[in-house]
Each structure stands twice: as C-alpha cells, then as structure tokens.
Amino acid sequence: MKILAEALILVFLCIFLGSEHRICHAFSSNYNARTKCLIEPEAAQDGGGIIANPDFTHGMDGWTVYGQGAMKEEISRNGNRFIVAYNRTQSLDSISQKVQLRRGLIYSFSAWIQINKGSERVAVVFKIPRTELIIGGRVLARKGCWSLLKGGIFANFTSHAGILFESKNTATEIWVDSVSLQPFTLEQWRAQQDKKIDKERKSKVRFKVTYGNGTAMDSAAVSIKQTRSEFPFGCGMNFHIIDSTDYQNWFASRFKYTTFTNQMKWYSNEPEQGQENYTVADTMVKFAQRNGISIRGHNILWDDPKYQPEWVKNLTSDELRKAAEKRVDSVVSRYSGQLIAWDVINENLHFSFFEDKLGKEASSKYFKRAYELDPGTTMFLNEFSTIEYSNDEDVDPISYMKKLDEILSYPGNQGILAGIGLEGHFGVGQPNLAYMRSVLDILSSTGLPIWLTEVDVVKEPNQVSN
C-alpha cells in the first residue's frame, strides 16, 4: 500500500522523483545497492491480479503460515499495513496463499519485500503438487526500505500452487506487502512487447521533397529499401566459412555481428605449449572485416577446467600464471582495436579454474590486463543459465552483479567499458518469460549493455515457436 513517507534520515541518499516516489540508494559502490528501495512500498501492481487481499488492507485474510514459523500484521508509522513472517527455522518458513494456475498462461509476479537485518536474498517460490519447487524470482532485500521482488512463472500445467517466500537465513524476518500475480496469455504478452518495441525503437519520419529551387513537389513517389539492420543481430561462425562460398554468401547477406564458435579460444590458438597458430582466426577476422561484420572476441580465458588446452591442465601454479599471462597478452594484442567485445574469463560464475590455482582475484587481474591492451573494447562477463533457469542461484542476477562489482572495483578497473553477456541456451519447454524479464530488469540497473551472446533452443517439436 502506498503512503507518502515522512522525512527520514537513514544511511540512504534519497532522490525525489516528482513528489510521489522516494527512491533511495545506499552509499556503496555495490551495484546491488542501485536497485530501487523505498521507505514505503508502492501499491500492488494490477490491483494484485488473482491475489486475495494483496495489500493486507484486510489484515491477514487469505494468507496462512507455511512451515514452522509464525506471521503477524504490522503497521508502519505512516499507517501502512504489511505482514511479517517470523520465528522461522527453515528457509521456506514464510507466509503463503494458494492460487489456481492455468496451462498456457504467463503469470507475472511482484511483491515488496523488507527484512529486519542486513541484506539477504529473498525468493518467491511456487509450490506445485508433485513437482519440484519453482523459483519465480529473487531480490536482495534490505533492512530499512522496501525492495521490489519481480518475476513469475510460465504454467505448462493446470494446477493449484502455493506462493511462498524463501530466505536461507532463518534468523531474519521476511516482511511482505503489495503482492501481485497477474496472468497473461501469450498473445497479450506479445502485444505488450510490440507496444514497447513501437515506443522504444520506432519513430515517425517525415519526408519533404522539393525541386532544386526549394518549391515543394506535389505527389512525389518515395520508396524505401532497408539495406541493413541497426539492431545487433548476429550468428556464430565456424571455420568452414573459410572454404565455402555458399556459407560466406549466406552469412554476409544476413548478419552484421558474429562470434567465432571455437577459433579464438586458447585451445584453438595454442594447441601445444608455445606453438601459437592464429591462421584460422586471422582468416575469419579478415572475412568478417571485408563484409562489415562486427566480431565479439570469444574468449580470452575460460574458467571451466574441462576446456583448458590439454597441456594447461597439469601446470603448476607458477607455470599456469606465466602461460595464462602470455595467452592474454598474445590474443588481446593481436586483435586489439578490431573487435567490439571480449569475453574475458568465460563462465567465471559457474567455474573457477584460474581462481582456484592463482587466487580469487584472477578474473579481476585478467580484466585489468585485457583493458590495458585494448582499452576501446567492451569487456564482458559471459555466463549461462542466468536467464534460462531460475533455480541456478550461482548465476542469478544478484550473483552476477556481485561478480561484476568485484571485478570493476579491483584497483585499476574503474574505467573499463564492461558488458553483461547472457548465453541463452534454452532447454525443453517454454522459457519462463516473466522470470527472464525480471532478470533483465535487475541487470539493467547496472546501466551496462546486456547482450544475449549464444542463443540456442534445444531440438524439439516446439523449437521454433519457443
């Protein structure tokens, strides 16, 4: 429930946006702190959708305790009612409401969350009979102000479901207000997207056609031919393109952006220690350049132990440090100024090959070195599952931003042009669009460019429509 807050001086810097919203940012270099946090929560979106008593104007009606804890109603100094789950002993101990989900609908979820100490991840969880728990979204909730938890679920089943809240730290109370669950058909969702696309990416253009003397020409025929797309849309490219003119023509007539599938990776460029070979990568770079195709450099190092060159796997720490430094210097200086992006330490949220052997600042150091050698190119993190699977907490937007912050706050890394790479390897079933949207919303609070870098959809009957 939205009620204007009285002046409160906390450890927050508050900016007034109009007279309505008080948006606070904690004093911290941390990206997490940039997410909106309000002294009083806003009203439930869409009037709460299918949630009963979404704003707790009727006390705790419609809500029950889930698990072992307890719940109580609280009223803020300004008279706003909310609910508190306390006395928790299990991560899922919280408040709950049962809802009915229908197959084929996207359910958009939101709620305002606060906790009573520190800052913790709080998730919304859908408990569906005979199914694993499905995480619908997470927020890094804080003490002292309300954070918006957004997300949702795609229902590929018809069933009732319990909405719960999760915090792994059972010592914290979970405060909840303004809960909303709004169903959309795929058509309605698409219509919303189209509306946004029209607003953000299209604009009206007026042509004025005159004679050389400046007099307007009546009934001039104007024809427009689109010769290229400004929206970065590309495709992976492999080495077969070197020898196949069909492949070359097919590629060059469609795409202005590319990533090489394997040819710029360490195991391709230095298959035997000390024997660097850039022949294939160089040829592909030249082909792309001749055809005006921008290249994302993929990748300088890869944190997955499986994908090291064979000879790298057994090096001692000292040998590895030398070899990795040489690799970074070699590939980055070779293509410096010629690429639009580098995936610097591929998949360093899931994996930690270099951190395990060289110390926890390894990624930060290689970002620094790459930036020194190629300061005009955007340095990306690149990770899978962040938008694809809500249950993978290691790569959720909170973890992602923590890693970014760690790297960008490392001494010397402040000026880096950084980017967020989301691979996008989709498995069976409709992707959870409501969750994906919430992830993108959270990541966009960093102000950094976000690219889907490796999108693919597993082969199945609905591959194309998904």
Ligand SMILES: *[C@@H]1O[C@H](CO)[C@@H](O)[C@H](O)[C@H]1NC(C)=O
């Ligand atoms: C809080 O938890 C303790 C231990 O489980 C229990 O004895 C107590 O009754 C609980 N209090 C409330 C208000 O639920």
Ligand SMILES: *[C@@H]1O[C@H](CO)[C@@H](O)[C@H](O)[C@H]1NC(C)=O
């Ligand atoms: C301008 O040029 C057009 C085409 O030659 C002509 O029809 C028109 O009368 C000219 N206007 C003036 C003001 O000279």
Ligand SMILES: *[C@@H]1O[C@H](CO)[C@@H](O)[C@H](O)[C@H]1NC(C)=O
């Ligand atoms: C480098 O790689 C190319 C392409 O695979 C190969 O033809 C060439 O022999 C290699 N050069 C050396 C010195 O191994």
Ligand SMILES: *[C@@H]1O[C@H](CO)[C@@H](O)[C@H](O)[C@H]1NC(C)=O
């Ligand atoms: C690396 O070490 C393992 C275990 O010591 C050994 O089995 C393997 O052959 C070694 N690999 C290389 C490439 O030396």
Ligand SMILES: *[C@@H]1O[C@H](CO)[C@@H](O)[C@H](O)[C@H]1NC(C)=O
């Ligand atoms: C729903 O989708 C999940 C994967 O997202 C799949 O495992 C499950 O079998 C699907 N259920 C139905 C009823 O299609």
